Amino acid sequence: MKELDIGKVAHWSGLPASTLRYYEERGLIRSIGRNGLRRVFNESVLERLSLIALGRAVGFSLDDIASMLAADGQLAIDRSQLRSRADELDRTIRRLSAVRDGLRHAAECPAENHLQCAKFQRLMSLASKTSSRRKPTGGR
Structure with missing residues (x-):
């Protein structure tokens, strides 16, 4: 399991760190800890962010997307x-x-x-x- 700090996740996803923090606050993604003051994520967060981006691209709200992303990392798509x-x-x-x-x-x-x-x-x-x-x- 590879770990990425918030800066690397922001770089690879193209999203600002503020959006990543907001997504975490909304329960769409989850950090696995901290390295100093920086949040650390499992590399699987990149796939989850891609799913969020796909949902946003087709017009789903963040609430809609959240309902499709189960907390255990599995998809619950209606x-x-x-x-x-x-x-x-x-x-x-x-x-x-x-x-x-x-x-x-x-x-x-x-x-x-x-x-x-x-x-x-x-x-x-x-x-x-x-x-x-x-x-x-x-x-x-």
């Missing part, structure tokens, strides 16, 4: 939660594809005024519907 997230990503992809296509059309639209273009009107309508469904994020 497959239905994965399917649900994949379905949500499919909806996002479809919406973003429609926006992309609308923007491409608007860039090449022969209409003198974009407001007279039916496709541009649909793009504005889609944007309006999307923004009205968003929940406030509290300043984020």
Whole structure:
């Protein structure tokens, strides 16, 4: 079992030490002790951090990720939660594809005024519907 201090874990993971301390505080990772004032981790923490990064990349919250990472180091992934997230990503992809296509059309639209273009009107309508469904994020 190889041990890595927090500086090495930060270097290898690309995360700042403050994030590692926060993840430890949240119970996502666990140090195995200290070397002086520096936290020390088992090298397996790098794999766990990769799993956390994957979860964050697909939009899971830290609470969601924590529920998938059992304290004993094993995974407790809810497959239905994965399917649900994949379905949500499919909806996002479809919406973003429609926006992309609308923007491409608007860039090449022969209409003198974009407001007279039916496709541009649909793009504005889609944007309006999307923004009205968003929940406030509290300043984020």
